[in-house]
Amino acid sequence: MGKTINISISCPQCTTRLALPVVESDLGRQKQGGCPKCGKKFNIPIPVGLASKFESDPTLGGNEAECSLLIGTVPNVHTAYQSFELTSEYYTIGRKNNSGPQYRPDVEVVTGDLKMSRKHAAIRKKGKTGFTLSQLPTAKNGVFHNGIRLDADEEVYLADGDTFRLGETTFRVSIAEQSMSSDDLTR
Secondary structure: OOOEEEEEEEOOOOOOEEEEEEEHHHOOOEEEEEOOOOOOEEEEEOOHHHHHHHHOOHHHOOOOOOOEEEEEEEOOOOOOOOEEEEOOOEEEEEEOOOOOOOOOOOOOEEEOOOOOOOOOEEEEEEOOOEEEEEEOOOOOOOEEEOOEEOOOOOEEEOOOOOEEEEOOEEEEEEEEOEEOOHHHHOO
């Protein structure tokens, strides 16, 4: 099986950021996409200009494209669907803090899950293409990566398609090799 890259697109209806897997045989064709949030189905033209992404050898170092991490919550009775594009070096994930007159958000990825600590986990960008997940010392209910509980001081690399659970909220991971909107794909 050939190399797969992920491109980041926006849903044309609700603008939710999505990762779309592309293989070399998709170049110059249309690929059908669907938004998990609003259910909109749409066609995405895959530009031939992405061919260079399939030629790079990641073992050479320095040739890989800058990546961004997309995480989306799996909706349940405790948490509605949310999606986040993480492009900075460090993010904390936790429960909403809306107490006091001097309220300031102190986490970048916020949910309303009461089983999640206010500062529960951290995601760090490692190099151009890597992202790690770790539990913060304030987490009371642990961090589960692909169903396995992390040790308190453990840091794991995230891969495309991974899941992790904090409290009662499950997040699904997509790693996008480049950021482009669906408008960029038609040019």
